Amino acid sequence: MAGRPLSCGRLATLTFAAVLLQIIGLLLFVFGFFPVNPALPGISGAESYRMPTCDDSFETDNGNLLPEQLGSLYRDMSQIPSTFDRIILMVIDGLPAEFLIGRGDQPSQNSMWEAMPYTHSLLSKQRAIAYHAKAAPPTVTMPRLKAMVSGAIGGFLDVAFNFNTQAFLDDNLLDHFYRIGWKLIMFGDNTWTKLFPSLFTRDDGVSSFYVKDTVEVDFNVSRHLEAELAASDWKLMILPYLGVDHVGHIGGRHSLLMAPKLKEMDDVIKMIHIHSSLNGDDHGRRMLLVVVSDHGMTESGNHGGSSYEETDSLAVFIDLQSQSPIYAPSMRREVFQVFNDKVVFGKTNELVTLTLKQRPMTYWSFDEHKLRALELNSWQLLRLLQVHLPGLLCGDMMDAVNGKQALLPYENLGNMAVKLEGLYSKARIAHAHWKLHLHDSSLA
Numbered sequence: 524m525a526g527r528p529l530s531c532g533r534l535a536t537l538t539f540a541a542v543l544l545q546i547i548g549l550l551l552f553v554f555g556f557f558p559v560n561p562a563l564p565g566i567s568g569a570e571s572y573r574m575p576t577c578d579d580s581f582e583t584d585n586g587n588l589l590p591e592q593l594g595s596l597y598r599d600m601s602q603i604p605s606t607f608d609r610i611i612l613m614v615i616d617g618l619p620a621e622f623l624i625g626r627g628d629q630p631s632q633n634s635m636w637e638a639m640p641y642t643h644s645l646l647s648k649q650r651a652i653a654y655h656a657k658a659a660p661p662t663v664t665m666p667r668l669k670a671m672v673s674g675a676i677g678g679f680l681d682v683a684f685n686f687n688t689q690a691f692l693d694d695n696l697l698d699h700f701y702r703i704g705w706k707l708i709m710f711g712d713n714t715w716t717k718l719f720p721s722l723f724t725r726d727d728g729v730s731s732f733y734v735k736d737t738v739e740v741d742f743n744v745s746r747h748l749e750a751e752l753a754a755s756d757w758k759l760m761i762l763p764y765l766g767v768d769h770v771g772h773i774g775g776r777h778s779l780l781m782a783p784k785l786k787e788m789d790d791v792i793k794m795i796h797i798h799s800s801l802n803g804d805d806h807g808r809r810m811l812l813v814v815v816s817d818h819g820m821t822e823s824g825n826h827g828g829s830s831y832e833e834t835d836s837l838a839v840f841i842d843l844q845s846q847s848p849i850y851a852p853s854m855r856r857e858v859f860q861v862f863n864d865k866v867v868f869g870k871t872n873e874l875v876t877l878t879l880k881q882r883p884m885t886y887w888s889f890d891e892h893k894l895r896a897l898e899l900n901s902w903q904l905l906r907l908l909q910v911h912l913p914g915l916l917c918g919d920m921m922d923a924v925n926g927k928q929a930l931l932p933y934e935n936l937g938n939m940a941v942k943l944e945g946l947y948s949k950a951r952i953a954h955a956h957w958k959l960h961l962h963d964s965s966l967a
């Protein structure tokens with residue numbers, strides 16, 4: 524039996540449905556692949572140290588300040604004294620945190636102790652503190668580096684750009700260091716020089732293209748160490764090592780090359796630590812060594828999307844001069860999750876706390892400074908929320924601060940904006956009480 528011939532009307536309906544389906548598909552693709560990245564416009568300035576208001580305008584007129592003047596302006600406004608004067612940032616590409624600090628409650632395996640004895644002993648003697656950092660996918664190098672320096676997670680579009688890296692123009696930490704007159708130097712993965720072509724006083728880019736190369740990529744970095752540790756002009760030294768990632772890509776986590784490679788990284792940490800403890804700093808300046816990885820690796824050493832093995836990355840902080848550093852081992856925070864990822868609210872002692880993004884809080888010995896840092900952080904998040912919820916801070920916010928609304932349990936509050944304003948008022952009241960208490964006890 525022959526099928527019925529398509530009538531004109533049926534054909535039109537079918538065509539229309541097909542076109543509609545295609546448009547829906549295209550929209551899905553566009554919004555999935557090119558996510559709108561919610562970020563604050565422009566470059567942050569002195570306004571970061573002021574409480575955001577309803578009609579926050581982002582004009583800053585610090586343009587004519589000298590770098591040193593800008594630096595001291597920021598220092599004064601932040602009200603937090605700096606604990607360190609110089610930083611070494613060692614980025615070990617692809618090192619899973621599991622290798623150093625184990626998984627869950629399990630400590631790291633014996634073979635890892637043997638592979639990285641010095642770093643393990645620093646950790647066990649509490650001369651260093653380590654965190655699990657959670658890398659947001661996509662976990663390829665370039666978007667991860669951008670996330671680290673800017674606090675904004677990358678989109679999947681960045682993966683396409685990974686091989687054709689352009690200079691990075693968004694607001695980021697390195698530009699801010701440069702703007703306040705820091706000298707920056709970089710030896711290693713040339714992705715950094717591509718992202719920041721004019722920031723570094725001295726650099727030696729190592730090509731990340733030959734994944735088979737596990738020796739020269741790291742040798743080219745370490746060969747600069749001795750001279751640069753003796754130099755005193757720089758403030759931030761970046762050392763991105765690629766070898767561990769390359770070993771993983773060739774032979775997986777259990778490759779025969781892995782243990783010697785980890786030992787090599789351990790020796791670098793040992794050399795930097797011993798050099799600084801022996802020689803100190805001629806000018807009495809304190810130095811911080813930060814060892815991080817941009818992502819982990821799967822059993823086979825590949826990129827594993829958003830699996831635990833792949834996103835479990837490391838952040839270690841080592842105070843290079845002090846014998847008894849002020850660490851707070853009980854504090855664990857996800858360091859690399861970012862401002863605009865998600866805001867997590869929880870309640871402790873009536874004080875609304877925000878999960879801290881990017882700013883580890885371990886070094887400030889005084890609660891006053893910690894609280895100030897939290898305050899600055901909450902202002903930053905509020906500014907970001909203002910972009911999404913126009914009208915935030917414009918309504919009854921200030922009345923709320925004065926009482927009424929803050930007494931309501933926040934679950935009972937209506938929509939998101941009202942809820943957030945309620946939470947914020949609570950935090951402000953708690954903050955004010957706390958400060959008062961601090962003041963009283965310092966008088967007593």
Ligand SMILES: *[C@@H]1O[C@H](CO)[C@@H](O)[C@H](O)[C@H]1NC(C)=O
Pocket residue numbers: 728729730736739740743
């Ligand atoms: C390491 O440095 C040498 C000499 O400067 C250079 O020829 C070589 O290409 C570098 N290796 C990598 C992987 O960039």
